[in-house]
Amino acid sequence: MENTSSYYCPCCKNHVSQFIPWPAGSFEPQPFQLENWNLETGICSICMAMDRERLYVWFIERETDLLRANVSVLHIDPEREKHVKNRMSTCANLHYVCGDSKPLDPWTKGLDATNLYFGDQAFDVVLCSHILENIPDDRKAMREFYRVMKVGGWGIMQVPLATNVETSFEDEQVVTPEDRIRAYGHQDRVRVYAKEDYIQRLESVGFRVELYNIAERYSIEEACKLGLSKEDNLYIVHKDA
Numbered sequence: 001m002e003n004t005s006s007y008y009c010p011c012c013k014n015h016v017s018q019f020i021p022w023p024a025g026s027f028e029p030q031p032f033q034l035e036n037w038n039l040e041t042g043i044c045s046i047c048m049a050m051d052r053e054r055l056y057v058w059f060i061e062r063e064t065d066l067l068r069a070n071v072s073v074l075h076i077d078p079e080r081e082k083h084v085k086n087r088m089s090t091c092a093n094l095h096y097v098c099g100d101s102k103p104l105d106p107w108t109k110g111l112d113a114t115n116l117y118f119g120d121q122a123f124d125v126v127l128c129s130h131i132l133e134n135i136p137d138d139r140k141a142m143r144e145f146y147r148v149m150k151v152g153g154w155g156i157m158q159v160p161l162a163t164n165v166e167t168s169f170e171d172e173q174v175v176t177p178e179d180r181i182r183a184y185g186h187q188d189r190v191r192v193y194a195k196e197d198y199i200q201r202l203e204s205v206g207f208r209v210e211l212y213n214i215a216e217r218y219s220i221e222e223a224c225k226l227g228l229s230k231e232d233n234l235y236i237v238h239k240d241a
């Protein structure tokens with residue numbers, strides 16, 4: 001019998017009739033229009049996976065061999081994407097290392113993204129989602145991610161991205177949590193990126209940047225089924241030879 005549920009969550013593998021909207025108060029700051037911001041379909045009603053987690057898991061399962069290959073993965077600050085962490089930490093094929101500036105469990109290493117203690121080319125894959133916008137010297141962190149990635153490796157590097165501004169917005173006068181919420185939409189952020197500037201920053205440290213968009217690659221219906229839209233891009237970085 002055909003499943004008539006509107007949505008599908010790749011994190012819990014359930015078909016659901018609806019996703020849960022982001023709660024009031026989690027609105028992004030005006031006047032920015034952001035990618036990867038699906039207000040009405042933010043959260044899975046069964047496993048609570050966020051829209052971006054559904055995108056990451058869908059991409060990893062469908063477009064990569066990450067869950068089968070013998071590769072090493074560095075996941076920066078994994079608590080923000082617990083569904084991705086849970087999926088990968090149980091894969092016996094992976095050498096999965098996760099690290100956070102404030103680790104919450106014994107399996108998460110304490111680390112500074114701008115000064116990693118790993119050797120050069122230590123990892124095949126580096127995952128970093130919604131971290132760089134909180135780091136004042138974000139290029140230093142990007143250089144570290146590039147350094148610890150093997151030649152031929154790849155990564156997912158996501159940040160909140162504004163599509164309606166030409167330059168990234170950052171103001172050194174904005175320092176208090178309250179001001180940061182007003183200016184950037186979150187108390188930890190130190191900027192909101194413009195799309196082209198973000199790509200250029202990644203390219204400036206050596207990465208080749210590839211945009212992955214489900215609506216463009218497959219169909220808008222496929223994206224909508226996951227509670228995503230044509231505005232949802234993954235920023236895939238590559239370290240070429």
Ligand SMILES: [Zn+2]
Nearest residue numbers: 009012044047
């Ligand atoms: Zn789910």
